[in-house]
Amino acid sequence: MADQHAQSGEDKRPTGIPVLRWEEPPEGPVLVLLDQTRLPAEEVELVCTDAPVLVEAIRSLAVRGAPVLGIAGAYGVALAAARGFDVDDAATALAGARPTAVNLSVGVRRAQAAYHTALAAGGGAEEAAGAALAAARQLHREDAEASARMAGHGLALLDELLPGGGHRVLTHCNTGALVSGGEGTAFAVALAAHRQGRLRRLWVDETRPLLQGARLTAYEAARNDMAYTLLTDNAAGSLFAAGEVDAVLIGADRIAADGSVANKVGSYPLAVLARYHHVPFIVVAPVTTVDADTPDGAAIEVEQRPGFEVTEVTAPQVPVAGAGGGIPVAPLGTQAYNPAFDVTPPELVTAIVTEEGVVSPVTGEALAELCARSRQVTIS
Numbered sequence: 001m002a003d004q005h006a007q008s009g010e011d012k013r014p015t016g017i018p019v020l021r022w023e024e025p026p027e028g029p030v031l032v033l034l035d036q037t038r039l040p041a042e043e044v045e046l047v048c049t050d051a052p053v054l055v056e057a058i059r060s061l062a063v064r065g066a067p068v069l070g071i072a073g074a075y076g077v078a079l080a081a082a083r084g085f086d087v088d089d090a091a092t093a094l095a096g097a098r099p100t101a102v103n104l105s106v107g108v109r110r111a112q113a114a115y116h117t118a119l120a121a122g123g124g125a126e127e128a129a130g131a132a133l134a135a136a137r138q139l140h141r142e143d144a145e146a147s148a149r150m151a152g153h154g155l156a157l158l159d160e161l162l163p164g165g166g167h168r169v170l171t172h173c174n175t176g177a178l179v180s181g182g183e184g185t186a187f188a189v190a191l192a193a194h195r196q197g198r199l200r201r202l203w204v205d206e207t208r209p210l211l212q213g214a215r216l217t218a219y220e221a222a223r224n225d226m227a228y229t230l231l232t233d234n235a236a237g238s239l240f241a242a243g244e245v246d247a248v249l250i251g252a253d254r255i256a257a258d259g260s261v262a263n264k265v266g267s268y269p270l271a272v273l274a275r276y277h278h279v280p281f282i283v284v285a286p287v288t289t290v291d292a293d294t295p296d297g298a299a300i301e302v303e304q305r306p307g308f309e310v311t312e313v314t315a316p317q318v319p320v321a322g323a324g325g326g327i328p329v330a331p332l333g334t335q336a337y338n339p340a341f342d343v344t345p346p347e348l349v350t351a352i353v354t355e356e357g358v359v360s361p362v363t364g365e366a367l368a369e370l371c372a373r374s375r376q377v378t379i380s
């Protein structure tokens with residue numbers, strides 16, 4: 001059951017946006033999501049009572065963004081356990097909901113392992129469900145802490161690379177509190193610069209076709225009173241050419257063992273532009289996004305999404321026409337190429353910022369240490 005109810009009354013949310021929360025009403029535990037497909041026009045909550053509803057919410061990007069997908073996946077396992085559904089079936093469905101963000105399977109596996117460890121220790125179903133929930137809550141806390149630490153490391157790096165303050169930062173897609181247990185990844189760095197009075201401009205790529213930048217990053221930047229400007233993805237080049245970009249800050253969905261970075265489609269062209277214009281290209285991601293078991297960028301599965309996301313635009317107030325329920329912007333029947341992500345090779349990445357610090361250059365011993373740390377985090 002997915003029950004949607006609009007956010008009523010005065011917005012009591014703190015600066016950070018509670019992208020998801022676990023609740024235990026009398027009728028049974030639920031995972032409540034802020035439905036990101038309805039933003040910025042409406043703040044609607046989606047109540048998930050079982051894993052299949054959450055799987056669909058992940059697939060439709062009602063909840064999205066690598067770190068929060070891990071947290072949601074872990075809570076999804078806890079939800080299945082608490083409601084007496086098959087935990088392993090739920091874990092398989094949740095981990096398979098989207099293929100590229102490694103955090104999703106990491107979060108699912110952590111809760112699933114906690115569940116089975118509790119059973120193996122002689123605990124009953126209730127204790128095992130409690131263990132899965134505790135694992136999800138721990139991951140939620142860890143991600144919030146990681147977000148704050150990444151913001152600090154990332155701002156220190158910007159100040160080091162760009163002496164004189166007044167940073168003009170370009171970002172792509174959405175990497176704020178909507179993707180995190182805290183205030184995000186790359187966006188959290190820009191927010192930290194803003195709070196310290198050192199963010200002169202946040203350039204926000206709209207991020208076609210699902211417009212996470214226009215709909216979500218602009219929403220978060222406005223809520224934080226940041227100086228931001230929206231641009232079409234194809235306008236980014238002219239900004240670099242005009243010398244208006246001091247650094248690129250992006251998130252990641254999977255970082256391979258060789259330092260290749262999978263992120264929202266459009267990230268790779270920004271890396272090429274940044275290199276050509278001698279602008280730092282900085283990736284900000286928690287250690288849970290590093291996948292030591294994926295050797296290189298070619299081994300990363302890039303999610304291919306439905307073509308109608310490209311050939312149609314959705315406008316809730318307009319009667320639907322297209323196959324995807326949207327307004328066609330291309331002739332009906334047009335085929336579209338719609339990879340959700342692309343892969344940036346390590347040689348185009350200036351630095352990877354995690355909660356553990358900064359890896360630059362993205363090669364050698366520091367990268368190996370990051371991969372080793374990722375294995376520890378994934379197992380724990």
Ligand SMILES: CSC[C@H]1O[C@H](OP(=O)(O)O)[C@H](O)[C@@H]1O
Pocket residue numbers: 061064065066067172173174175179185186212250251252253263264265340
């Ligand atoms: C730092 S996690 C946010 C990351 O996830 C986005 O993808 P999606 O909106 O499809 O979940 C994008 O790649 C962001 O960088």
